[in-house]
Amino acid sequence: MNPCQLVPASHFTLEQLVEAYNHTRVDYMVPMPMNAARLAEYIHVYDVDMEQSVVAVDGERVLGLAMLGVRPDRAWVTRLGVLPNRRRRGVGEALLLYLLAASDRLGISLVTLDVIKGNLPAHTLFVKWGFHETREMIILRRPPGPPQHTAAGRCRWLSRAEALAVAQTRPRPLTWINDTASLAHADCVLGLTVNLPCGSRGWLVFQKHRYYLTRLTMATVEGDPTAVGRALFYYLYQAYPDIDTNVENVAVTNPHLAAFLDAGFVEAFRRVEMYGQPLHGCGGGPWPGGTVSPSGKARR
Amino acid sequence: MARVLLVEDNPHHVELARRVLAARGYEVLTAPDGESGLQVAREQLPDIILLDLGLPDVDGQTLLGWLRRVPELKDTPIIAVTAWPAGAVPDMVAAYGFDGYITKPIHFSAFADQIATYLPHSASA
Numbered sequence: 001m002n003p004c005q006l007v008p009a010s011h012f013t014l015e016q017l018v019e020a021y022n023h024t025r026v027d028y029m030v031p032m033p034m035n036a037a038r039l040a041e042y043i044h045v046y047d048v049d050m051e052q053s054v055v056a057v058d059g060e061r062v063l064g065l066a067m068l069g070v071r072p073d074r075a076w077v078t079r080l081g082v083l084p085n086r087r088r089r090g091v092g093e094a095l096l097l098y099l100l101a102a103s104d105r106l107g108i109s110l111v112t113l114d115v116i117k118g119n120l121p122a123h124t125l126f127v128k129w130g131f132h133e134t135r136e137m138i139i140l141r142r143p144p145g146p147p148q149h150t151a152a153g154r155c156r157w158l159s160r161a162e163a164l165a166v167a168q169t170r171p172r173p174l175t176w177i178n179d180t181a182s183l184a185h186a187d188c189v190l191g192l193t194v195n196l197p198c199g200s201r202g203w204l205v206f207q208k209h210r211y212y213l214t215r216l217t218m219a220t221v222e223g224d225p226t227a228v229g230r231a232l233f234y235y236l237y238q239a240y241p242d243i244d245t246n247v248e249n250v251a252v253t254n255p256h257l258a259a260f261l262d263a264g265f266v267e268a269f270r271r272v273e274m275y276g277q278p279l280h281g282c283g284g285g286p287w288p289g290g291t292v293s294p295s296g297k298a299r300r
Numbered sequence: 301m302a303r304v305l306l307v308e309d310n311p312h313h314v315e316l317a318r319r320v321l322a323a324r325g326y327e328v329l330t331a332p333d334g335e336s337g338l339q340v341a342r343e344q345l346p347d348i349i350l351l352d353l354g355l356p357d358v359d360g361q362t363l364l365g366w367l368r369r370v371p372e373l374k375d376t377p378i379i380a381v382t383a384w385p386a387g388a389v390p391d392m393v394a395a396y397g398f399d400g401y402i403t404k405p406i407h408f409s410a411f412a413d414q415i416a417t418y419l420p421h422s423a424s425a
Contacts, residue, residue, distance in 0.1 A: 022356065026310055029383050033309050035333065035356040118385065143396045144365050211358045244362045266395045267388050 004063050004091050006098050009053035014039050020055065020062040024081030030116055030269050045185040046078065046176065047071055052102040056082070056091050066095035068102060069176055075103040075278075076176040077113040080122070092125055097279060100129065104278035111278055112176055114249065117270035131276035136252045137175065140265040142245040148264050151234035153196040163191030163205040167217060175249045175273055178217055183207070186215060194231040202228035204236060212244040218256055229259020237263070249273070302419055305329040305346035307337035307363065308381065309356050316408055317350075324412040334358035338366050345372050348419055350402070353382040361396050368397065377418040381406070 009017060014036040021039070025031040034042065042048065046069045053067040063086045069076035077099050082091045103111050115122050117136065158166065167180050176182065183189055183205065191205040200223025207215040213236070220228040249271060250257065304326045308314050311332075318328045329344055331337035334355045341349060349367065353360035360380055367373050380393045383404035393401045402414055 018356070022309070026312075027383075029385055031354040031383070033354055033356040038356065141361055141392065141395070143361065211362050242365075244365055246359075246362075264395065266391045268392060269385050269388055 004056040004058055007055050007057055008051050009055050010050040012055055020065050024064055024083055027084050045182050054095055054098045056095055064091045064095055066099055068099045071181055074110040075108045100279035104280050108278055111276045114271040114273050117272050126274050131274040134273045134275050137249040137271045139268040140247045140250055140260055141268050142265045144242050144244055146241040147234040147237040149230055151231035153194045153231050155235040156193045158191035160189050163189050166203045167205045177249050183215055192235055196231055200224045200228050204232040212246050214246045216247045225255035226258045229256035230262055233263035301325055301327050303327045303346040305341055305349045307331045308352040320408045320411050334363040341367055342370055349378045350381050353380055364396055379418055
C-alpha cells in the first residue's frame with residue numbers, strides 16, 4: 001500500500017478543499033457537492049475544527065480529506081472521501097485514524113459519524129475501527145406548496161431565543177446535525193407552538209435558510225404526536241407555502257414521522273449514525289509533514 | 301434544432317453529454333450550478349432542462365421550483381439526473397413535479413433517445 005502525507009486542513013483554502021472534496025464524491029450515490037460558501041457555512045454550523053481536520057496528499061496531489069467536528073463532549077467524523085482512483089489503498093483508513101488520534105489528544109471520549117445507508121466500503125471501514133450503529137435516519141424533502149390538511153388549535157410563533165430554548169429541552173443524545181449547538185450557529189431560527197382542542201400540544205423549531213426551510217425539529221409535549229405534527233405543519237406551511245423544505249436525520253423511530261409524510265414529505269435517502277471511540281496510543285499522526293502508513297503507525 | 305440546458309457541476313459529465321447530444325443535432329447549453337442555471341434558463345428558454353440533483357450551491361429540487369416560477373418555463377420539460385438510491389427517486393421526482401428522471405451512471409448511448417422522449421415532436425433534434 002502506498003503511503004500518503006497527512007496535512008492539517010487549515011493549510012488549504014476553502015476553494016482548494018471544495019475542489020478536493022467534490023472530486024472525492026464524484027461517483028457517490030448522493031454526492032452532495034459544495035461551493036466555498038456552503039463549506040464555510042458547514043464549518044461554522046457544525047463546529048468543524050480545521051486544525052484537527054486533515055487532507056491526504058501525494059506530493060502536490062490531494063488524495064482525500066476528512067473533517068472533525070469538535071464539541072466539549074464529543075467529536076464528529078464528517079466529509080471523509082478519497083479520490084475514486086486512489087481507493088482501496090489505505091488512504092481512507094489513514095484519514096480516519098488521524099481523526100481518531102486527534103480526538104484522543106483532545107480528551108474526547110465519544111466519536112460519532114453518519115454514513116449513507118448502503119455505502120458498504122465506508123461502513124466496513126468504520127466497523128473495523130470499532131464503530132457500531134446507533135440509529136437509522138431519513139433525509140426528507142417537501143416541495144413547495146400550501147398545507148395539505150387543515151388543523152384546529154392555537155398557534156404561537158416563537159422568537160429565535162424562545163425557539164432555541166425549547167430545542168434545548170429535547171432528550172439526548174441528538175445527532176450532530178440536529179444538536180442545539182448546530183441550531184445555535186444557524187441564521188434565522190424560528191419556531192411555533194400549537195395547542196389542540198383535545199389537549200395535545202407541542203412545538204416545532206426550524207431555520208429559514210436562504211433557499212429552503214431546514215433543521216426542522218419538533219416535539220410533542222403532551223398528547224398525540226401525529227395530531228401535533230399535523231397541526232404544526234399546517235401552520236408552518238400556511239406561513240411558508242412557496243418554499244422548499246429539506247430535513248436531515250429524522251430517526252426512523254421518530255413519533256412524528258407519520259405527520260411528516262401526511263404533510264407531503266418524501267424520503268430522499270437514509271443515513272446510519274455510528275458511535276465509536278478515539279484511538280489511544282496508535283502511534284499514528286498527526287505529524288504535519290509526516291507520513292502515515294495505512295496501519296496508522298507513523299513513519300518518518 | 302432543440303436546445304438542451306444541462307445543469308451539472310461535473311465537467312467530465314458535461315463534456316460527454318455535450319458530445320453525445322451535439323452529435324444528434326441538439327444545441328447544448330450548460331451551467332455548473334443552480335444560480336447560473338436559472339440565469340441561463342431565463343435568458344435562453346431551452347426546449348428541455350436536465351438538472352443534476354446534486355449541485356454545489358443549491359440542489360436540483362430547489363432549482364426546479366425556481367425554474368417553474370419563470371412563466372416562459374412552466375411547460376418546459378425538466379428532467380432530474382441523479383445517482384440517488386433508486387427506490388426513493390420515483391416518489392421524489394413525482395412529488396417535486398419533474399417530468400421524468402435519468403439515473404446515473406448515464407448510459408450515453410441511450411442518452412439522446414431518452415431526452416427525445418420528453419420533447420414535443422416539433423422541438424426534436
